[in-house]
Amino acid sequence: MSDEQKGDGLISVFIDGNEVRCKPGTNLVDLVDSVGKEIPHYCYHPKLSVSGNCRMCLVELGMPGKDRATGKPMLNNDGTPKVMFFPNPAIACGTRTSPGMRIRTQSEMVKKCREGVMEFLLINHPLDCPICDQAGECRLQEFSTEYGKGYSRFIEQKVVKPKRTVLGPRVMLDDERCVLCSRCIRFCKEVADDDVLGFVDRGSYSTLTCYPGKQLENNYSLNTVDICPVGALTSLDFRFKMRVWFLKETPSICTESSVGVNTMVASREGKIYRITPRRNDEVNDTWMSDSGRILYKEIEDENRLTGYASQGAFSPPDAAILQVQKYFESEKIAFVGSGGNSVEELYLFNRLSRAAKSVGNYLVSHIQEGDELLISNDANPNTRGALSVGFIESLPETELPDLASRIDSGDVDTVIVYNEDLIVAGISSEQLAKVDIVYFGTHSNATSEAASVVVPTLSVFEKAGTFINQQFRLQKFLQAVPGPDGLIDDLVSFSQLLNHVEPDSGPLETVEPIWAELSKEVSQFNDLSFNTLSPEGAQLDGAAFQHLPFCEGKTLHYEPAAETVEAGT
Amino acid sequence: MAIKELKRKPLTFAEKTYLPQIASGLIITLKNIFRPTITLQYPEERPEIPEGYRGVPTLVKDPNGREKCVSCQLCEFVCPPKAIRIIPGELDEEGDSAHVEKGPKEFEIDMLRCIYCGYCQEVCPEEAIWLQDEFSLSGYTREELIYQKDKLYELGGTLPDNHFKWDKKKSAEEAGNPH
Numbered sequence: 001m002s003d004e005q006k007g008d009g010l011i012s013v014f015i016d017g018n019e020v021r022c023k024p025g026t027n028l029v030d031l032v033d034s035v036g037k038e039i040p041h042y043c044y045h046p047k048l049s050v051s052g053n054c055r056m057c058l059v060e061l062g063m064p065g066k067d068r069a070t071g072k073p074m075l076n077n078d079g080t081p082k083v084m085f086f087p088n089p090a091i092a093c094g095t096r097t098s099p100g101m102r103i104r105t106q107s108e109m110v111k112k113c114r115e116g117v118m119e120f121l122l123i124n125h126p127l128d129c130p131i132c133d134q135a136g137e138c139r140l141q142e143f144s145t146e147y148g149k150g151y152s153r154f155i156e157q158k159v160v161k162p163k164r165t166v167l168g169p170r171v172m173l174d175d176e177r178c179v180l181c182s183r184c185i186r187f188c189k190e191v192a193d194d195d196v197l198g199f200v201d202r203g204s205y206s207t208l209t210c211y212p213g214k215q216l217e218n219n220y221s222l223n224t225v226d227i228c229p230v231g232a233l234t235s236l237d238f239r240f241k242m243r244v245w246f247l248k249e250t251p252s253i254c255t256e257s258s259v260g261v262n263t264m265v266a267s268r269e270g271k272i273y274r275i276t277p278r279r280n281d282e283v284n285d286t287w288m289s290d291s292g293r294i295l296y297k298e299i300e301d302e303n304r305l306t307g308y309a310s311q312g313a314f315s316p317p318d319a320a321i322l323q324v325q326k327y328f329e330s331e332k333i334a335f336v337g338s339g340g341n342s343v344e345e346l347y348l349f350n351r352l353s354r355a356a357k358s359v360g361n362y363l364v365s366h367i368q369e370g371d372e373l374l375i376s377n378d379a380n381p382n383t384r385g386a387l388s389v390g391f392i393e394s395l396p397e398t399e400l401p402d403l404a405s406r407i408d409s410g411d412v413d414t415v416i417v418y419n420e421d422l423i424v425a426g427i428s429s430e431q432l433a434k435v436d437i438v439y440f441g442t443h444s445n446a447t448s449e450a451a452s453v454v455v456p457t458l459s460v461f462e463k464a465g466t467f468i469n470q471q472f473r474l475q476k477f478l479q480a481v482p483g484p485d486g487l488i489d490d491l492v493s494f495s496q497l498l499n500h501v502e503p504d505s506g507p508l509e510t511v512e513p514i515w516a517e518l519s520k521e522v523s524q525f526n527d528l529s530f531n532t533l534s535p536e537g538a539q540l541d542g543a544a545f546q547h548l549p550f551c552e553g554k555t556l557h558y559e560p561a562a563e564t565v566e567a568g569t
Numbered sequence: 570m571a572i573k574e575l576k577r578k579p580l581t582f583a584e585k586t587y588l589p590q591i592a593s594g595l596i597i598t599l600k601n602i603f604r605p606t607i608t609l610q611y612p613e614e615r616p617e618i619p620e621g622y623r624g625v626p627t628l629v630k631d632p633n634g635r636e637k638c639v640s641c642q643l644c645e646f647v648c649p650p651k652a653i654r655i656i657p658g659e660l661d662e663e664g665d666s667a668h669v670e671k672g673p674k675e676f677e678i679d680m681l682r683c684i685y686c687g688y689c690q691e692v693c694p695e696e697a698i699w700l701q702d703e704f705s706l707s708g709y710t711r712e713e714l715i716y717q718k719d720k721l722y723e724l725g726g727t728l729p730d731n732h733f734k735w736d737k738k739k740s741a742e743e744a745g746n747p748h
Contacts, residue, residue, distance in 0.1 A: 130641035131671040160746040240657045243642045
């Protein structure tokens with residue numbers, strides 16, 4: 001049956017004799033990867049242009065033959081199409097599928113090609129794996145074990161190249177380890193739009209270098225370290241800190257902005273060592289910003305709150321929560337939430353505000369200048385989560401004049417603050433002094449210092465939850481490391497408080513029971529649960545909020561909705 | 570149930586005198602007096618340790634006095650009782666070992682945990698950790714038996730080096746490879 005007859009727009013290709021259906025024009029490396037086989041490669045990267053210079057992905061290709069005179073397909077005696085294999089191997093990364101294509105990934109010729117390429121790559125390799133940060137996740141190590149010869153015939157002097165070269169504030173280069181794949185060069189040119197890297201000299205003297213007088217210092221420079229298949233580019237922050245085989249990786253979400261970059265948090269024994277991007281083709285491809293990678297340092301900041309306090313004195317957690325309960329009896333209570341908290345926390349915070357008959361719920365907006373790539377204008381990662389759970393109805397403002405005037409007029413005498421600094425949000429310290437403040441938060445600030453009760457909370461790395469990003473994509477993060485000693489999860493504290501004001505609310509101390517409620521209460525969350533949410537997240541229907549003038553501009557996979565009315569007039 | 574009574578065999582006259590037994594015992598004693606001694610006056614005298622003996626793991630320096638460990642942490646990884654703990658550090662850009670780039674900032678082996686399996690020696694790519702002939706450890710506290718880097722180097726001393734890998738590397742760097 002011909003491909004057109006099946007009518008699904010797919011074509012048949014044959015990988016090592018097995019038929020595979022795919023779209024015409026699929027890249028061979030990706031196709032073979034999708035069926036669970038591997039074509040080893042260094043220079044090919046699915047999100048960069050094809051350069052085809054490492055030659056590691058050589059495979060044998062064949063096409064069904066056609067008679068030159070008549071143009072009819074050539075057939076074997078048994079009526080099957082006669083396959084004509086090309087005499088020379090071809091690079092898989094530079095080849096796209098066409099109907100009837102045959103690919104041999106395991107033939108003798110292919111194996112010899114790989115052995116040859118590996119041997120050439122290892123000729124000038126310094127073999128300093130014991131001191132190389134890439135060891136353990138190094139393509140050169142993996143492929144030389146899997147496809148290499150196993151021994152070296154090279155007896156001449158190796159080419160000496162510069163080592164320990166600082167390319168920029170965050171990246172270190174070791175030219176001897178470089179296999180000249182040019183991924184970093186293409187990344188800087190095509191994605192980061194900061195074309196500073198290039199090769200100089202020829203042959204085995206080719207050297208990766210930075211343009212004279214420039215540095216690799218753009219905010220995406222550490223992605224070159226991630227895509228470097230060998231240990232040529234290494235991160236200065238992670239340099240010699242920990243070997244990668246000790247690290248436990250936990251999927252997480254970057255809180256830098258509302259883009260919601262998917263990340264992997266690598267930790268060992270409760271200490272985070274690095275954050276790397278996690279591939280999500282709908283959000284961040286395989287990239288993330290350098291500024292997002294150092295956010296883990298906040299959890300060990302000096303001003304991290306690690307103890308419960310009541311009336312300025314340290315208090316045990318239970319006593320502090322009991323104190324908070326007293327403030328909930330106020331008739332004039334207002335709630336200030338944060339767009340940096342998870343959907344679950346904001347849901348419970350909202351339930352609390354309803355149960356305590358809040359006179360007003362506020363969220364503080366943090367506007368920043370985005371970079372049109374992976375940092376949006378909204379520094380709150382979960383503004384849409386606050387909207388979705390109904391904590392706020394309209395977009396947050398950077399300042400809270402309404403709350404200020406209510407404090408002045410005496411309409412509000414108690415403020416429950418969650419991870420925000422009211423001074424930054426335009427409330428004066430005199431106004432703060434007029435009200436009782438209960439502060440829930442990770443770090444101390446002017447508000448926590450003025451607070452009657454301080455309840456320390458966990459950072460994004462120390463708990464599980466979900467965020468809703470600018471695309472209305474629900475994405476989950478898991479707990480990477482335990483929180484500071486003696487700290488109770490925010491959800492547990494809120495659940496205890498809720499049980500106090502609303503005795504029949506039941507236990508809502510973990511994300512799962514909260515999602516059972518959320519999926520019933522909020523129409524967007526129907527049929528969703530935390531455990532079944534895929535690592536790539538779920539696209540929600542944001543139609544209910546489309547009329548709101550969100551502040552985000554264009555980023556990598558996000559186009560803002562049509563211009564708002566105000567901007568048009 | 571029927572009970573069967575067994576009669577003990579009565580002693581002979583010779584046995585009753587007890588003299589033959591004393592005599593045979595004395596003969597054994599006399600024989601051993603003239604045999605060469607096989608015991609040692611430990612701890613003043615120390616046994617000769619055979620080659621390949623797996624004593625306490627120690628860190629060694631190469632004949633040029635450079636510390637061989639580059640803190641690759643493979644021994645920490647392979648150690649079955651997790652007795653080894655390394656905090657890697659970067660070597661100064663100045664100095665004789667600058668080209669090695671990496672070395673242990675801290676290196677500790679918990680000798681209370683060590684089981685003398687020798688995996689660390691086997692896995693070490695730099696031949697920097699060796700189980701040598703030291704076998705008796707003592708201390709008054711547990712902390713004392715967590716050996717730190719300086720103690721491990723003191724125990725290890727210097728071993729001959731067949732490769733001088735890093736020295737060769739340095740001389741290649743100094744000779745350069747102009748084109």
